[in-house]
Amino acid sequence: MSPRMIVRFLKSQFSRMGFLRAPRPIACSNCFSDRGLRLDAERFGQKRSAVCPNCKGIGYGQLTRDQLLSLSHRFFVWGSIQRASYGAAPLVQFNEMQSTCIEVEPWLKPDISLLQRLLGIGFFYYGPRLWMVGEVEPLKALQRKKQRASILDRILKEYPERSIGPMDTFFRVRVNPAQPSDPSQYDSPPVTFTGRGRLDSVGRPILYGSSDLEICVHECRVSAEDEVFAATLTPLRDLRLLDLSVLLPEKDGVTEFESLDMAVHMLFLAGKHAYEITRAISDAALTAGFDGLIYPSYFSLLRTGAMPFETTFGISHRRIEQMQKREQDKSIQNIALFGWPIAEGKVTARCINRVVISRVAYGFHFGPTFPAT
Numbered sequence: 439m440s441p442r443m444i445v446r447f448l449k450s451q452f453s454r455m456g457f458l459r460a461p462r463p464i465a466c467s468n469c470f471s472d473r474g475l476r477l478d479a480e481r482f483g484q485k486r487s488a489v490c491p492n493c494k495g496i497g498y499g500q501l502t503r504d505q506l507l508s509l510s511h512r513f514f515v516w517g518s519i520q521r522a523s524y525g526a527a528p529l530v531q532f533n534e535m536q537s538t539c540i541e542v543e544p545w546l547k548p549d550i551s552l553l554q555r556l557l558g559i560g561f562f563y564y565g566p567r568l569w570m571v572g573e574v575e576p577l578k579a580l581q582r583k584k585q586r587a588s589i590l591d592r593i594l595k596e597y598p599e600r601s602i603g604p605m606d607t608f609f610r611v612r613v614n615p616a617q618p619s620d621p622s623q624y625d626s627p628p629v630t631f632t633g634r635g636r637l638d639s640v641g642r643p644i645l646y647g648s649s650d651l652e653i654c655v656h657e658c659r660v661s662a663e664d665e666v667f668a669a670t671l672t673p674l675r676d677l678r679l680l681d682l683s684v685l686l687p688e689k690d691g692v693t694e695f696e697s698l699d700m701a702v703h704m705l706f707l708a709g710k711h712a713y714e715i716t717r718a719i720s721d722a723a724l725t726a727g728f729d730g731l732i733y734p735s736y737f738s739l740l741r742t743g744a745m746p747f748e749t750t751f752g753i754s755h756r757r758i759e760q761m762q763k764r765e766q767d768k769s770i771q772n773i774a775l776f777g778w779p780i781a782e783g784k785v786t787a788r789c790i791n792r793v794v795i796s797r798v799a800y801g802f803h804f805g806p807t808f809p810a811t
């Protein structure tokens with residue numbers, strides 16, 4: 439057989455097996471009734487000249503089976519995530535084994551039937567594995583004052599130390615500073631203002647910064663009439679930091695329920711009720727002689743557009759080796775330095791700029807609402 443005949447033979451075999459056939463669209467955004475689902479479908483879909491095989495509409499974004507599955511996941515699963523004090527879990531899940539049992543509003547009913555028919559899936563209420571809503575032993579121990587110290591010890595021992603020096607820079611943003619060009623304005627706030635943030639306790643000030651300027655601006659809750667300034671800060675000597683932003687490698691047998699990594703991850707994604715614990719970690723690191731911390735920003739997920747606490751078959755992606763790089767990339771690193779590092783000569787302002795906020799953009803997608811029970 440000539441090479442050309444071999445290629446032709448292989449092509450015919452592959453095409454019989456469906457490898458070379460481009461997946462065909464089976465629905466379009468116009469097939470849906472729920473407005474949010476229509477808008478999401480239009481973004482997922484691709485405009486084609488042919489009519490939609492389902493509704494016969496022309497000019498709408500058309501979706502293949504895989505795209506409809508992704509759309510269903512984003513709308514129903516991600517779109518139904520409920521936050522707990524620690525962690526979060528979707529209210530709805532779907533698969534090919536179960537039939538639909540969720541109660542939805544009238545405008546979503548036809549869409550559920552359509553997805554059921556086209557994809558052979560059913561939507562049901564998801565019973566989350568309890569670690570997803572904070573049933574994580576080291577996290578529970580941190581919440582109990584008597585057991586806290588042993589977990590703080592583990593955090594200091596198991597998380598890596600990282601050093602930053604004169605070659606590194608990070609930003610510190612101030613809103614309406616009295617003297618914008620004065621470097622001391624970018625030091626930690628005066629002692630009377632301590633004890634209000636995620637890591638500073640009364641009398642123990644913290645200089646908060648980040649190498650991500652958007653995070654700095656967002657964390658300052660800037661509004662249109664504010665004068666905003668950013669100092670580019672650099673250490674004058676090597677500083678020892680405890681790095682809590684890493685995905686902590688743990689032994690194979692360690693489940694999410696026992697995971698220190700999951701505990702710390704959930705802690706920094708939690709609201710103000712977690713401050714008592716995050717401040718205790720900060721105090722422990724100060725006592726242990728560190729100059730500060732690197733920690734994941736509370737706004738990491740908003741900044742990276744990532745879904746919180748992603749799982750496959752109830753297993754956290756943080757515990758699946760192939761997913762860990764992607765999980766680590768979801769975290770934006772902030773920096774916290776103890777004391778008044780500018781006054782103490784540990785850090786200097788290399789440059790101070792005015793920041794002109796010219797545009798704010800929001801990214802969003804939709805989810806269902808459920809009838810009142």
Ligand SMILES: [Zn+2]
Nearest residue numbers: 466469490493
């Ligand atoms: Zn259609």
